[in-house]
Amino acid sequence: MAYGLFLGCNMPAIRPDVEKAIRLTMPALGVELLDMEGYVCCPAFGTFPSLDEEAHLAVSAWNLSIGEKKGVDILVECGSCYRSLRSGKRCLDQHEAHRKRANELLAKTGRSYEGKATPRHISDVLLHEVGLSTIRAAVKKPLGGLRAVVQYPCHTLFPHKTVGFEESSVRPHGLADLVEALGASVEHFSAEYQCCGGAGGFHGSSKAEANAFAKTKLDAIIAETRADLIVVSCITCLMHLDNVQKELSRDGASYAIPVFDYNQLLALCMGFDAQQVASLCTVPRQAIVNALR
Amino acid sequence: MIDLDVAQRNLWQDIDPHGNLLYCFSCSTCVVGCPASNAIPPLLIRNLVRSVTLGLEDDLLDNDTPWTCVTCSRCEEMCPMGVDPFEIVLALRRWQCRNDETRIPMAAAEIYKRGYTQPVDKAQEVRASVGLTEPLPTINRLPELHQQFKDMLMQVEIIHNADYMFED
Numbered sequence: 001m002a003y004g005l006f007l008g009c010n011m012p013a014i015r016p017d018v019e020k021a022i023r024l025t026m027p028a029l030g031v032e033l034l035d036m037e038g039y040v041c042c043p044a045f046g047t048f049p050s051l052d053e054e055a056h057l058a059v060s061a062w063n064l065s066i067g068e069k070k071g072v073d074i075l076v077e078c079g080s081c082y083r084s085l086r087s088g089k090r091c092l093d094q095h096e097a098h099r100k101r102a103n104e105l106l107a108k109t110g111r112s113y114e115g116k117a118t119p120r121h122i123s124d125v126l127l128h129e130v131g132l133s134t135i136r137a138a139v140k141k142p143l144g145g146l147r148a149v150v151q152y153p154c155h156t157l158f159p160h161k162t163v164g165f166e167e168s169s170v171r172p173h174g175l176a177d178l179v180e181a182l183g184a185s186v187e188h189f190s191a192e193y194q195c196c197g198g199a200g201g202f203h204g205s206s207k208a209e210a211n212a213f214a215k216t217k218l219d220a221i222i223a224e225t226r227a228d229l230i231v232v233s234c235i236t237c238l239m240h241l242d243n244v245q246k247e248l249s250r251d252g253a254s255y256a257i258p259v260f261d262y263n264q265l266l267a268l269c270m271g272f273d274a275q276q277v278a279s280l281c282t283v284p285r286q287a288i289v290n291a292l293r
Numbered sequence: 294m295i296d297l298d299v300a301q302r303n304l305w306q307d308i309d310p311h312g313n314l315l316y317c318f319s320c321s322t323c324v325v326g327c328p329a330s331n332a333i334p335p336l337l338i339r340n341l342v343r344s345v346t347l348g349l350e351d352d353l354l355d356n357d358t359p360w361t362c363v364t365c366s367r368c369e370e371m372c373p374m375g376v377d378p379f380e381i382v383l384a385l386r387r388w389q390c391r392n393d394e395t396r397i398p399m400a401a402a403e404i405y406k407r408g409y410t411q412p413v414d415k416a417q418e419v420r421a422s423v424g425l426t427e428p429l430p431t432i433n434r435l436p437e438l439h440q441q442f443k444d445m446l447m448q449v450e451i452i453h454n455a456d457y458m459f460e461d
Contacts, residue, residue, distance in 0.1 A: 007429070013411035017423045037430040038438040040408040045364040047401040047410065050386035055449045059404070062442065080364065105448055109441040154365035169370055197328045200363035206332035213331050276424045 001129060002032040003075035003120065004067040006085065009041055010235045011078060014280075018235060021267040021277035022077060022122065028270060029130045029138060033075065036066045042084035046200060049084070054101055060088025061102040062109070067117030074119045077261070079155030079234035080199055085119035086163050121156050122263065123233045124165040127174045135181045140271040141292045142183030149187055149227040150175040151241060153234030154195045178262055179231050182269045187225035191217040196232075198240025214244045218255050229288050230259045242282045258285040268292050300348035308345055308388045314381055316374040317342045323368035323378040329361040336361045338368055338378040341385060354392060359385045394455050405446055405459045408432035408439065 011019050026033055040059060043049060048056040063085060067074040076082040092099045093115045102113055126135065152172050160169040170193065176186040194217050197203065203210040218241075221227050232238045238261050245255035260278065267277035274289045305314060321339050329336035336358045344353050359382045368378035389396040400410050407414070414431045432439045443459075446452050452459055 007413075009409040009411035009413055012420070012429060013409070013413045013416045014419075016416065016420045016425050020423045020425055023425075035430050038432045038435050038442075040432055040442060041404045041410050043404060044400065044410055045362075045383065046360075047398055047404055049383050050360075050398055051390050051401050052387060052449055052451045055401075055446055055452060058445055058449070062445070083364070083366070105445050108448075109438075109445055154363075154367060158366035158370040160370060195328045195363060195365045195367065197363060199365065200329070201361040202329045202332055202336075202363045205357070205361045206329075209331045209333055210328075213328055273424075275422075279423060280419070 001030060002034055002072050003125070004036045004070055004072050004117070005033040006036060006039060006042075006063065006074050006076045006081055006119070008076070008078040008081040008235065009044075010239065015235060015239065015261075017277055017280045018077065018238065018261045018264060021261065021263040021272070024272050024277065025263050025267045025270060026075070026122075029126075029134055031075070031125065031130060034070055034072060036063070036074070039063050039066055042078075042081040044080055045084060053098075054105065057088055057092055057098050057102045058105040060085060061092060061106055061113035062111065064089055064092075064115075064117050064119070065106065065111040065113050068114060069111070072117065074117055075122055075125060076119050077122045077233065077235060077263070079121075079153030079236060082119055082121045082153075083155035083163055089115065089119065090162050121163075121165065121233070123156060123174055123178065126178055126262070128165065132177060132181045135178065135266070139182055139269045141269050143179075143265070143269060143292070144183045146184045146228045146288065146291060147187050147226050148179050148184045148229050148231050149189060149192065149221050149225055150179055151196055151230060151232040151234075151237045152193060153232065153237055154199075155234065175231065175233055175262065179265070182265060187227055189220045189224040191220040196237045196240045198236045198244070203240070211244055211247055214240065215248055218245065218248070218257070221257065227257060230257050231262055231265060232259060233262045235261070246282045256283050258283050258288050260285065260288070295347070295349065297347060301350045302348045304348040304350055304353075305345050308384050309381060313376050314342045314345055317346070317376050318374065319343065320373065322371045322373060323376075326367045326371055328363045328365060329358075332358070332361045334358055336382075338382060342376065342378070342381060345381075345385075353385065354389060356385075359389070391451065394458070397451075397455055397458055399458075402459045405443060405452075406461065408442070
């Protein structure tokens with residue numbers, strides 16, 4: 001089982017420990033990862049999709065054609081990249097006029113778009129291609145005794161017709177199932193399905209309000225659960241829920257719940273080096289790393 | 294006071310030619326689930342849709358709130374009338390760009406110039422710290438391919454017309 005690894009922008013540039021965790025864990029679980037030469041930004045919704053539909057779909061087709069040429073589907077961790085690539089594919093596949101124009105724009109580059117490569121989110125591939133039993137069998141250091149809460153990336157839920165891989169977009173449980181396969185217990189709370197608030201222009205244009213929005217989630221975690229850690233599967237959720245805790249802690253309050261991308265936790269449980277797979281963070285992760293020793 | 298006699302009644306055709314937004318009955322589902330409805334000023338998609346159907350062109354051209362959207366798409370999932378509110382937000386941004394090139398996102402020009410919204414090609418130190426020492430096959434390392442990418446985008450009218458923003 002081989003996939004083109006779509007890295008996006010934030011993971012390779014700011015949190016490459018997540019990339020390292022993916023590059024170590026997935027092949028060990030039987031998923032071969034191929035680099036996508038000359039890939040570009042997904043395109044992020046705040047860029048070409050906010051400027052021009054033709055340009056948006058040409059960039060989508062550019063990226064999708066790389067997977068297509070290799071004859072593989074595309075593996076994506078970042079929620080925004082996943083949603084952007086899925087939307088691009090859906091639009092190109094459903095509207096002949098859009099597909100025709102995108103191919104006209106691609107023509108001079110020697111590429112073409114036929115719609116053969118499907119973007120798959122890494123949680124989807126772990127759940128439905130690798131499988132929970134393979135993951136359980138690969139765990140050398142289980143998370144026994146640890147309590148986790150999970151953050152579902154909005155971009156893997158909505159709109160279900162474009163991005164969904166779980167039965168329900170409003171009661172997802174895939175990420176919790178994946179975390180439980182590592183031996184942790186997953187606790188539930190009232191704001192579990194609330195967006196992290198970290199994507200798009202909200203945090204940049206209304207920082208205080210975006211932080212207050214994230215605070216409602218963190219306060220619910222603290223009041224309603226005994227969580228030792230937060231598990232996400234999206235680079236934006238990871239960076240925002242990690243970094244926002246420091247911003248909130250400046251006001252006298254103390255927020256210090258370690259945040260992990262799922263594959264980082266998986267890598268630790270499979271025995272990979274913490275320095276390589278989980279060293280870049282704002283809230284210290286040492287307590288969790290030590291518990292796995 | 295809003296003078297509807299001078300409003301652009303056909304504005305919706307310029308923004309959402311499929312006319313999905315005409316089915317909106319202002320239930321506000323798109324607002325109550327929206328993270329950016331907490332922003333100041335708040336993103337109130339229902340109000341934006343109403344402004345489009347009334348044809349309030351000047352108000353909409355000056356409105357920054359479509360750009361605060363977190364892109365979560367919960368509104369698109371929950372809208373009972375299939376308005377696809379998130380698509381309306383993107384369509385409004387594009388319409389603003391078509392009418393005012395200062396709205397063109399600088400991040401689009403960054404992708405044109407270097408392929409990414411982050412300096413993916415300048416992160417060697419942090420990448421080496423986690424054992425990633427192989428150079429990534431990023432587009433800036435492939436000059437011929439990068440030129441093809443730029444040439445592809447320069448065929449798009451709005452980019453061609455604002456080429457000074459995209460070229461160094």
